[in-house]
Amino acid sequence: MLMMYLVSSALKYIFPDYALVRSRNPEVIKQADIVLDVGGEYDPEAGRFDHHQRGGAGAREDGTPYSSFGLIWKKYGATICNDNQDIANSIDSSLVSSIDAIDCGYVKGVLTGVSLSQTISMFNPTWQEEGDFDGCFNQAVEFASCILGRFIASATGGISAKAIVAQAIENAQDPRIIVLEKYTPGKKRYIPYQRKLYMLFIHHNQANGKFRLCQWS
Incomplete structure (x- = not known):
C-alpha cells in the first residue's frame, strides 16, 4: 500500500x-x-x-x-x-x-x-x-x-553541493587548499579523486571577509 x-x-x-x-x-x-x-x-x-x-x-x-x-x-x-x-x-x-x-x-x-x-x-x-x-x-x-x-x-x-565542491577544486591555485564561498555539506563524498589526498577546506565569509577552517579530509 x-x-x-x-x-x-x-x-x-x-x-x-x-x-x-x-x-x-x-x-x-x-x-x-x-x-x-x-x-x-x-x-x-x-x-x-x-x-x-x-x-x-x-x-x-x-x-x-x-x-x-x-x-x-x-x-x-x-x-x-x-x-x-x-x-x-x-x-x-x-x-x-x-x-x-x-x-x-x-x-x-x-x-x-x-x-x-x-x-x-x-x-x-x-x-x-x-x-x-x-x-x-x-x-x-x-x-x-x-x-x-x-x-x-x-x-x-x-x-x-557536489557541483560547488568540484568547481572549487577546479579553481584552486593550490590543490591542497580548497576555498568554498559558502557552507557546503558532504565535502568528503564529493572529492573526485581515487587516491588519498589531504585537503584543507575553508569557508570564505563574504560578509566580513574572514576565512574559517572547515575540516581536513
Missing part, C-alpha cells in the same frame, strides 16, 4: 488535478489515461504501469525489480525533478528502488523498528473505527507527498 501512496503523490507533481479511481473492472481500466498496479500490462507509451504480469516489468542493473512506483518514476522522475536526471537517479537509489524491492518481495529479512510503510499504513482506519477509507487514503497521499518532496529537496542539495 505504501507504494500506491507514493505513486499517487508522484503523479500529483505532473497532473495536480487528476482524478484517482481505484478499480479492477476491465472496462474502467480501459478508459483510464494512466493505469498503475493493475491491468497486467506495462506499456509506458500507452500509460500502463503494472508489474504483476508473468515475467514482471524488468529490473535494474543491480537486480532490484520494478514495481509500479519504479515504472512511473522511470518515465516521469526527471520531469518531477525539474528535468534533472541526476536528481531523479538519486531519488531512485535512495527511495524508489527500496519501495519497489519491498513491494516485489525482493528484500530478505524483516525490518525492525518503525518503518515508513508502517507509519503511512496507520492512516487507515482500524477495525474499531468507522473511518472514511477514501478520505484516509487522501490524507496518506498528502503525507507521502511531503516525504517525496523532502527526498527531492535532499537530493537536489546533494547534487548542487
Whole structure:
C-alpha cells in the first residue's frame, strides 16, 4: 500500500488535478489515461504501469525489480525533478528502488523498528473505527507527498553541493587548499579523486571577509 501512496503523490507533481479511481473492472481500466498496479500490462507509451504480469516489468542493473512506483518514476522522475536526471537517479537509489524491492518481495529479512510503510499504513482506519477509507487514503497521499518532496529537496542539495565542491577544486591555485564561498555539506563524498589526498577546506565569509577552517579530509 505504501507504494500506491507514493505513486499517487508522484503523479500529483505532473497532473495536480487528476482524478484517482481505484478499480479492477476491465472496462474502467480501459478508459483510464494512466493505469498503475493493475491491468497486467506495462506499456509506458500507452500509460500502463503494472508489474504483476508473468515475467514482471524488468529490473535494474543491480537486480532490484520494478514495481509500479519504479515504472512511473522511470518515465516521469526527471520531469518531477525539474528535468534533472541526476536528481531523479538519486531519488531512485535512495527511495524508489527500496519501495519497489519491498513491494516485489525482493528484500530478505524483516525490518525492525518503525518503518515508513508502517507509519503511512496507520492512516487507515482500524477495525474499531468507522473511518472514511477514501478520505484516509487522501490524507496518506498528502503525507507521502511531503516525504517525496523532502527526498527531492535532499537530493537536489546533494547534487548542487557536489557541483560547488568540484568547481572549487577546479579553481584552486593550490590543490591542497580548497576555498568554498559558502557552507557546503558532504565535502568528503564529493572529492573526485581515487587516491588519498589531504585537503584543507575553508569557508570564505563574504560578509566580513574572514576565512574559517572547515575540516581536513
